[in-house]
Amino acid sequence: MGMLDGKSAIVTGGGRGIGRGVALLLAQEGASVVVNDLGAALTGEGEDTSVAQQVADEITAAGGTAIANTDSVTDYEAAEAMVQQAVDSFGKLDILVHVAGILRDRMIFNMAEEEWDAVIDVHLKGAYNMSKWAAVHFRERREGGRIINMSSNSAFGAPGQPNYAAAKGGIIGLTLVLANSLNRYGGVTANAILPSGSTRMIDSIPRAVEAVADTGKLPSELAVGTERDPDNVAPLVAFLASEEAADINGHLFGSFGYNMTLMSQPKVIKTLRANHRWSVDELIEVAPKAFGERFEIEQVNDPGVTAAINAIPDGEWIDIGDGKRFWSSKLEPWGERSW
Ligand SMILES: NC(=O)c1ccc[n+]([C@@H]2O[C@H](COP(=O)([O-])OP(=O)(O)OC[C@H]3O[C@@H](n4cnc5c(N)ncnc54)[C@H](O)[C@@H]3O)[C@@H](O)[C@H]2O)c1
Numbered sequence: 001m002g003m004l005d006g007k008s009a010i011v012t013g014g015g016r017g018i019g020r021g022v023a024l025l026l027a028q029e030g031a032s033v034v035v036n037d038l039g040a041a042l043t044g045e046g047e048d049t050s051v052a053q054q055v056a057d058e059i060t061a062a063g064g065t066a067i068a069n070t071d072s073v074t075d076y077e078a079a080e081a082m083v084q085q086a087v088d089s090f091g092k093l094d095i096l097v098h099v100a101g102i103l104r105d106r107m108i109f110n111m112a113e114e115e116w117d118a119v120i121d122v123h124l125k126g127a128y129n130m131s132k133w134a135a136v137h138f139r140e141r142r143e144g145g146r147i148i149n150m151s152s153n154s155a156f157g158a159p160g161q162p163n164y165a166a167a168k169g170g171i172i173g174l175t176l177v178l179a180n181s182l183n184r185y186g187g188v189t190a191n192a193i194l195p196s197g198s199t200r201m202i203d204s205i206p207r208a209v210e211a212v213a214d215t216g217k218l219p220s221e222l223a224v225g226t227e228r229d230p231d232n233v234a235p236l237v238a239f240l241a242s243e244e245a246a247d248i249n250g251h252l253f254g255s256f257g258y259n260m261t262l263m264s265q266p267k268v269i270k271t272l273r274a275n276h277r278w279s280v281d282e283l284i285e286v287a288p289k290a291f292g293e294r295f296e297i298e299q300v301n302d303p304g305v306t307a308a309i310n311a312i313p314d315g316e317w318i319d320i321g322d323g324k325r326f327w328s329s330k331l332e333p334w335g336e337r338s339w
Contacts (some may be wrong), residue, residue: 002030003242008090010034010082012073012130013100015051018150020098021231023055023337025238032090035059036069036082036100042200044118046101065090074128083133084239093287095146095241096134098127098171103201108162116163123167127174131190135182142186146241149175151252153305172252176330179250189249191240195262196256196306197230198223227257236260259309264329 002270014023015037035055040050052068059066069079086093104115139144178190198219233255254261309330317325
């Protein structure tokens with residue numbers, strides 16, 4: 001018995017990296033899976049239809065149920081057809097996981113229009129295309145559904161990724177809209193994950209050059225079976241896709257190695273109020289005093305999640321047994337929790 005027995009899923013970008021691990025685990029848990037992958041190069045160019053088929057074959061060989069789809073998530077009509085393919089093959093669609101993605105990193109002043117468009121197209125327009133057609137189906141069926149989108153830490157301001165950060169920030173906004181608008185149709189949930197894993201995406205960043213110099217191997221080759229293994233993201237996806245997560249809606253999770261994090265929702269942290277419209281002079285005088293401390297410590301940049309987790313003092317972790325630990329920010333209410 002798998003916890004996703006009888007469910008039907010689409011995993012975009014399911015042919016490689018994080019998506020591949022997700023497709024394999026959803027199938028292992030009993031879901032029938034449409035493995036979508038264009039088989040594109042990291043920059044989005046080219047196609048290789050064998051990439052999706054290989055994962056579908058792997059699932060079938062292991063006794064699971066899967067079919068391949070090699071269309072691009074950027075194609076609005078193909079996205080509709082993909083949802084229809086799931087319905088025709090498996091009778092319905094329960095779970096949409098949008099993982100497909102590409103990179104075209106460049107500083108803003110060097111970024112060409114086509115580099116901007118290509119990245120927005122796969123990540124953000126792809127998320128719209130897929131969730132639009134999944135939502136039409138979920139609304140008709142009124143039996144719930146799951147949408148799980150991949151965002152990224154880069155959304156918070158990675159300097160060399162204006163296109164990617166904008167797309168991943170857009171995915172957060174879209175996911176929250178889906179959470180707020182679809183839940184009424186039988187309990188559809190939508191959540192986003194900010195994942196991590198040494199895939200070819202990580203092989204492409206400058207740090208990878210150091211890894212090759214030190215070890216002769218790319219980060220993705222060294223990652224298998226370690227904390228950097230992209231397959232570490234899949235259990236969180238399978239959990240969110242399950243009936244156990246029926247009440248988890250509109251949240252942002254981080255998946256970093258063996259850490260699963262819950263991000264805070266944006267909230268007001270300080271307020272200045274006057275009984276008249278503020279003058280600029282008044283703001284010059286008062287704002288730095290009221291907000292200044294936050295101005296200094298809030299970096300408009302990657303929140304550095306891994307570094308933040310590593311910086312948690314040993315004494316602040318709560319041992320919850322079996323090699324597992326828990327930590328909560330002091331800013332968050334603890335509630336009635338006991339392990
Ligand atoms: N690897 C990380 O550390 C990391 C960090 C943050 C976010 N992410 C996000 O996680 C997702 C997966 O990343 P990954 O590292 O596994 O990348 P990856 O390159 O290994 O896999 C992405 C897959 O998407 C496919 N794809 C690309 N364009 C497509 C299209 N138009 N239609 C269908 N499929 C398409 C590719 O062929 C590829 O197989 C991406 O959305 C990425 O932005 C990854």
